[in-house]
Every structure is written in C-alpha cells, then in structure tokens.
Amino acid sequence: MAPVVKKRNEAEIPQSFWGKEEKVCPNCGKEILAAALRCRYCGARFKSEWPIESHEYETQERLRKKLPAIKRTLIFLFTTSIIVFSAPFGIVASCLWYKKNKKTLALLPSFFKTLIITGIIAGTTQILLVVLLTCIYSLLH
Known part of the structure; x- marks a missing residue:
C-alpha cells in the first residue's frame, strides 16, 4: 500500500x-x-x-538596523521597571515607549513585546504590594 x-x-x-x-x-x-x-x-x-516587494524589504532592513537599539532600550526599561525604587519611573517610561513603538513591536518576535509588558506588570505589582504592606503595617502599629 x-x-x-x-x-x-x-x-x-x-x-x-x-x-x-x-x-x-x-x-x-x-x-x-x-x-x-x-x-x-x-x-x-x-x-x-x-x-x-521592495517596500517590505526596506521595512525589514530598517528593523534589522534598529534592533540593537530596541534591545538596549527594552532591557533598560525592563530593569528599571522591576527595581522597586525606580519602578514608578520605569513603568511610566515603559508605557510611553510601548505606546509610541507599538507598530514596530508588532513586526518583531513576540519576546520583545512580552518583555516590556512583563516589566510593566511586575513593576506595578511591586508598587501595589509595597503600598498594601505599608498600609497593613501602619494599621497594626
């Protein structure tokens, strides 16, 4: 068969x-x-x-040239967002950068979008936990 x-x-x-x-x-x-x-x-x-098409090729080449700068920026924003004392600034900067570069991120591998969103979520969670624990501590003492 x-x-x-x-x-x-x-x-x-x-x-x-x-x-x-x-x-x-x-x-x-x-x-x-x-x-x-x-x-x-x-x-x-x-x-x-x-x-x-030539316009697709030009877009790919522009992204390839911008990729090292995008990687450095994302790592900086992620790091700033997850460090407790700089998290408020990192979150604001990350949100502004994400809003400005949303179309560029859509053309890149999903890792980059995941990194910035994870930084924003982790930083926000840390800030909320610090505020919550501070409130609990002040109520108990």
Missing part, C-alpha cells in the same frame, strides 16, 4: 515550482534565482525564498 501524501496548497509551493525560475531582487531590481536567499549582484539577504 502506498503512503498517503498530503497535497500542498498553492501557497505552500515555492515560486520556482510555479514554472518561474527567477525573481526580482527587491534591493537592486536584477533577476536572481527564485530559490535564492542572497542576491548575487548586490549581496542583499532574504529571510525566505519567497519573493518580496
């Missing part, structure tokens, strides 16, 4: 299987192999073999 083979839908089949062997590089506009992950003319690198 022959094994059951799942049929691929049209979206799963790479462009080179559609009868096209070449695609246009979104960076330089020259024809390259459809399965290429790097342009042999300009050296541009692609995340997958699927063809992308």
Whole structure:
C-alpha cells in the first residue's frame, strides 16, 4: 500500500515550482534565482525564498538596523521597571515607549513585546504590594 501524501496548497509551493525560475531582487531590481536567499549582484539577504516587494524589504532592513537599539532600550526599561525604587519611573517610561513603538513591536518576535509588558506588570505589582504592606503595617502599629 502506498503512503498517503498530503497535497500542498498553492501557497505552500515555492515560486520556482510555479514554472518561474527567477525573481526580482527587491534591493537592486536584477533577476536572481527564485530559490535564492542572497542576491548575487548586490549581496542583499532574504529571510525566505519567497519573493518580496521592495517596500517590505526596506521595512525589514530598517528593523534589522534598529534592533540593537530596541534591545538596549527594552532591557533598560525592563530593569528599571522591576527595581522597586525606580519602578514608578520605569513603568511610566515603559508605557510611553510601548505606546509610541507599538507598530514596530508588532513586526518583531513576540519576546520583545512580552518583555516590556512583563516589566510593566511586575513593576506595578511591586508598587501595589509595597503600598498594601505599608498600609497593613501602619494599621497594626
């Protein structure tokens, strides 16, 4: 008995299987192999073999260049939010930064959004616990 083979839908089949062997590089506009992950003319690198438009490529490149600064900012905001004495400032700064960069965060891996939200929640929880414990202490003494 022959094994059951799942049929691929049209979206799963790479462009080179559609009868096209070449695609246009979104960076330089020259024809390259459809399965290429790097342009042999300009050296541009692609995340997958699927063809992308030039505006998508530009967006990916802008994000790639901004990523180190975004990482440093997120680590600073997270650290500031979870340290008790700086938590109020960290929470405010994190909320403002999150609101300003929401669209950018949506394009990045979910870890980055999770990090900033976790910092905000942890900082807020710490502040509420400190206020609660202070109230309890003042009532008992």
